[in-house]
Amino acid sequence: MNKLFWISLILFLIFYTFTAQSFAENIAKGVTLSGHIYDKENGESLPGATVYVSNTKSGTSSNNYGFYSMTLPVGSYHVVYSFLGYNDYIIDIELHNDTTLTIEMVSTSQDLNEVEVTGFAKNENVVNAQMSVNSISAKTIASIPSLMGEVDLIKALQLLPGVKFVAEGSSGLSVRGGGPDQNLILLDEATIYNAGHLMGFFSVFNNDAVKSVDLYKGDLPAKYGGRLASMIDVRMKDGNTKGFHGNGGIGLISSRLLLEGPVVKDKVAFMVAGRRSYADLFLRLSPDEDINSNILYFYDLNMKVNYNINGNNHLYLSGYFGKDVFKSGLFGMNWGNATGTVRWNHIFNKKLFSNLTFVASRFNYQLGVSDNSANGFDWQSSLDDYNLRQDFQWFANPNNLVTFGYSTLYHNFFPGVIQGTNKDSFITKYQLNNQHALESAVFISNEHKLGALFILKYGFRVSMFNNIGSATNYQFDSQGNVADSTSHGAMDFYNSYTGFEPRLGIVFLVNESSSVKGSYSKNHQYIQQAQNSTAGSPLHIWFPSSPNVKPQIGHQFALGYFRNFRENVFETSIEVYYKYSNSAIDYRDHADLLLNKYFEGELLFGKSWGYGAELMVKKNSGKLTGWLSYTLSKSLRKINGINDGNEYPSPYDRPNDISLVMNYDLNTRVSFGFTWVYSSGNPVTFPVGRFDYDNTTVPVYSKRNSYRMPDYHRLDLSITWREKYKPEKKWHSEFNVSVYNAYNRKNPYVINFQSEPDNPNVTYAESTYLFGIIPSFTYNFKF
Numbered sequence: 211m212n213k214l215f216w217i218s219l220i221l222f223l224i225f226y227t228f229t230a231q232s233f234a235e236n237i238a239k240g241v242t243l244s245g246h247i248y249d250k251e252n253g254e255s256l257p258g259a260t261v262y263v264s265n266t267k268s269g270t271s272s273n274n275y276g277f278y279s280m281t282l283p284v285g286s287y288h289v290v291y292s293f294l295g296y297n298d299y300i301i302d303i304e305l306h307n308d309t310t311l312t313i314e315m316v317s318t319s320q321d322l323n324e325v326e327v328t329g330f331a332k333n334e335n336v337v338n339a340q341m342s343v344n345s346i347s348a349k350t351i352a353s354i355p356s357l358m359g360e361v362d363l364i365k366a367l368q369l370l371p372g373v374k375f376v377a378e379g380s381s382g383l384s385v386r387g388g389g390p391d392q393n394l395i396l397l398d399e400a401t402i403y404n405a406g407h408l409m410g411f412f413s414v415f416n417n418d419a420v421k422s423v424d425l426y427k428g429d430l431p432a433k434y435g436g437r438l439a440s441m442i443d444v445r446m447k448d449g450n451t452k453g454f455h456g457n458g459g460i461g462l463i464s465s466r467l468l469l470e471g472p473v474v475k476d477k478v479a480f481m482v483a484g485r486r487s488y489a490d491l492f493l494r495l496s497p498d499e500d501i502n503s504n505i506l507y508f509y510d511l512n513m514k515v516n517y518n519i520n521g522n523n524h525l526y527l528s529g530y531f532g533k534d535v536f537k538s539g540l541f542g543m544n545w546g547n548a549t550g551t552v553r554w555n556h557i558f559n560k561k562l563f564s565n566l567t568f569v570a571s572r573f574n575y576q577l578g579v580s581d582n583s584a585n586g587f588d589w590q591s592s593l594d595d596y597n598l599r600q601d602f603q604w605f606a607n608p609n610n611l612v613t614f615g616y617s618t619l620y621h622n623f624f625p626g627v628i629q630g631t632n633k634d635s636f637i638t639k640y641q642l643n644n645q646h647a648l649e650s651a652v653f654i655s656n657e658h659k660l661g662a663l664f665i666l667k668y669g670f671r672v673s674m675f676n677n678i679g680s681a682t683n684y685q686f687d688s689q690g691n692v693a694d695s696t697s698h699g700a701m702d703f704y705n706s707y708t709g710f711e712p713r714l715g716i717v718f719l720v721n722e723s724s725s726v727k728g729s730y731s732k733n734h735q736y737i738q739q740a741q742n743s744t745a746g747s748p749l750h751i752w753f754p755s756s757p758n759v760k761p762q763i764g765h766q767f768a769l770g771y772f773r774n775f776r777e778n779v780f781e782t783s784i785e786v787y788y789k790y791s792n793s794a795i796d797y798r799d800h801a802d803l804l805l806n807k808y809f810e811g812e813l814l815f816g817k818s819w820g821y822g823a824e825l826m827v828k829k830n831s832g833k834l835t836g837w838l839s840y841t842l843s844k845s846l847r848k849i850n851g852i853n854d855g856n857e858y859p860s861p862y863d864r865p866n867d868i869s870l871v872m873n874y875d876l877n878t879r880v881s882f883g884f885t886w887v888y889s890s891g892n893p894v895t896f897p898v899g900r901f902d903y904d905n906t907t908v909p910v911y912s913k914r915n916s917y918r919m920p921d922y923h924r925l926d927l928s929i930t931w932r933e934k935y936k937p938e939k940k941w942h943s944e945f946n947v948s949v950y951n952a953y954n955r956k957n958p959y960v961i962n963f964q965s966e967p968d969n970p971n972v973t974y975a976e977s978t979y980l981f982g983i984i985p986s987f988t989y990n991f992k993f
Contacts, residue, residue, distance in 0.1 A: 387845025388439025
């Protein structure tokens with residue numbers, strides 16, 4: 211194995227041993243207050259709730275499963291439990307021995323759309339040692355005007371600072387100039403490789419089933435890695451342990467239903483949520499046979515069971531299954547994700563919490579022509595993951611929270627095979643080489659409070675990547691042509707990379723309502739995506755690092771000032787960042803990525819860097835809530851073989867980006883939503899001339915990404931009317947009307963260049979836009 215791996219592993223053990231010894235004496239002197247924090251109405255755990263001891267001016271917060279732990283000297287304490295959207299829970303307690311205290315908090319809201327879990331404490335943005343992180347609640351997501359009434363988590367994230375959409379209607383995200391494949395998207399810790407339905411117009415996340423959403427922009431916690439730009443951590447609801455409930459909605463494009471309740475009250479609960487679109491049902495109403503015979507729909511299913519075995523053991527089983535289906539005549543296409551997660555929470559003692567996770571996930575797509583003639587063909591591709599990971603949280607004392615653990619992830623890449631569907635087909639079987647890889651890591655970090663003013667976050671992650679046979683590795687010349695090849699047998703570990711990934715952050719608490727933060731992080735990305743079609747299409751191929759493709763390595767520095775006003779009603783922040791990579795990947799001019807087993811020869815490698823400033827002003831409560839975000843940024847690349855070796859804008863360089871999101875509650879029954887977005891146009895490469903060669907017109911293109919699409923802007927509006935709330939009534943409903951692109955801005959989606967039919971020497975540009983004004987109506991209900 212690589213020497214760096216062993217050196218890093220030794221450092222891991224030294225770090226752990228030193229930390230344990232240095233804390234041992236302090237721990238022995240105190241008693242521990244620990245337990246879980248839940249929602250009183252439905253039994254959902256509350257991650258990120260604050261536990262504050264006013265006597266000592268010390269505190270902690272609950273983890274992702276609602277568990278908290280504090281070690282204090284023997285004595286009397288005034289303890290305040292708080293969480294945004296909930297009434298404070300206050301208790302005076304005498305601590306003489308280790309004490310377990312389960313807290314049930316009461317929500318302050320009684321709206322139909324209420325989603326009790328908001329995912330952050332009242333001043334989390336100020337005191338959180340993790341920098342460059344945004345949390346957004348399912349309730350907030352539901353209040354944002356949406357396309358065709360389809361509430362969309364991904365579209366909501368695109369409204370946050372530093373986050374930009376790749377193209378209108380796309381579920382792809384560019385975070386701080388990174389590509390969509392540089393985002394790690396997790397649903398209950400399972401990787402989602404394609405987050406879009408209907409070619410990316412909608413996301414795969416059913417908002418009814420969502421419990422919490424956290425976005426980490428580059429500065430990932432040490433227990434996560436494998437991507438350079440961001441990590442999106444989506445957690446599903448656990449299921450109501452108190453009583454049976456349901457909710458759903460009927461819209462223009464789809465309908466949905468969620469059911470949840472206890473199997474054994476306060477012990478075992480379930481949640482199941484389904485959603486299906488029905489565009490194909492409307493197509494059948496068309497008198498045109500070419501239209502009414504088409505099939506176009508998507509569905510998804512979320513399921514979860516949680517079992518509270520006893521006070522120290524909790525088991526979670528969850529899964530997601532989604533698929534898109536399109537068929538027009540003989541041509542058909544389908545794609546989807548499937549995930550399964552098993553998690554076991556175990557409390558070893560009052561201070562040590564463990565979560566053991568096993569995940570299986572798959573993304574696949576298939577297309578073809580179901581014809582018995584020579585035109586019939588079938589094309590399939592898939593990616594399978596199997597992941598075992600365990601992380602520990604050691605609540606050593608009020609000043610130290612240590613996280614450590616391991617992860618091992620097996621990738622099975624099946625990039626594609628195409629073959630005829632019958633013996634008369636003119637298509638012969640052609641298969642890209644399957645690939646296998648093992649991605650492993652160990653990690654440790656500590657959140658260390660240094661007195662009342664400073665919080666230091668430090669740690670590291672050691673990652674290791676192995677290519678596994680059987681496989682064929684090709685060698686290429688400087689022009690990307692195959693020069694030689696090497697074959698490797700089954701289970702042959704024929705190539706490996708090791709990465710040391712430090713994490714460092716510091717918080718200076720100016721006072722209770724403001725802080726200054728700084729961070730540095732390093733990440734390795736071992737798998738990437740070859741995008742062989744337009745944004746939103748599922749026809750992308752994931753491929754691993756190899757002897758020809760070095761891992762992408764990214765460094766990010768960030769500095770920020772955070773300030774809250776009026777007892778956390780208003781949040782403000784400004785962050786600046788700089789990031790760079792010496793192993794960026796781009797493609798040769800006119801690269802051939804479609805069913806090309808030698809596509810590694812189409813890749814070029816060089817430098818990328820980006821920098822920017824992000825401003826956010828947010829109002830958390832009152833009749834008017836929402837936020838304003840502004841991002842000023844640059845994203846650049848410099849790669850030999852592209853643009854004569856000179857720097858050029860990355861495909862995701864959009865210097866200015868503004869989002870204004872507001873929700874106004876006129877009263878308890880009527881609310882209005884307002885969203886306005888503006889963004890600089892995407893960089894593009896246009897033809898600037900042409901010449902004739904051998905009776906063929908050959909275009910001459912500009913330098914890479916030297917032009918821009920027109921600037922993008924759009925206004926969305928919505929109004930929601932709720933029936934009068936009556937506690938004794940079991941059925942509650944609301945009506946929502948949304949208008950997407952209210953002033954009918956024709957934002958170009960693509961620009962094509964055409965020759966005049968009567969004068970081929972004259973070329974003109976023709977722009978195509980996707981959406982004009984789109985009104986929608988949704989009926990939501992809860993019982």
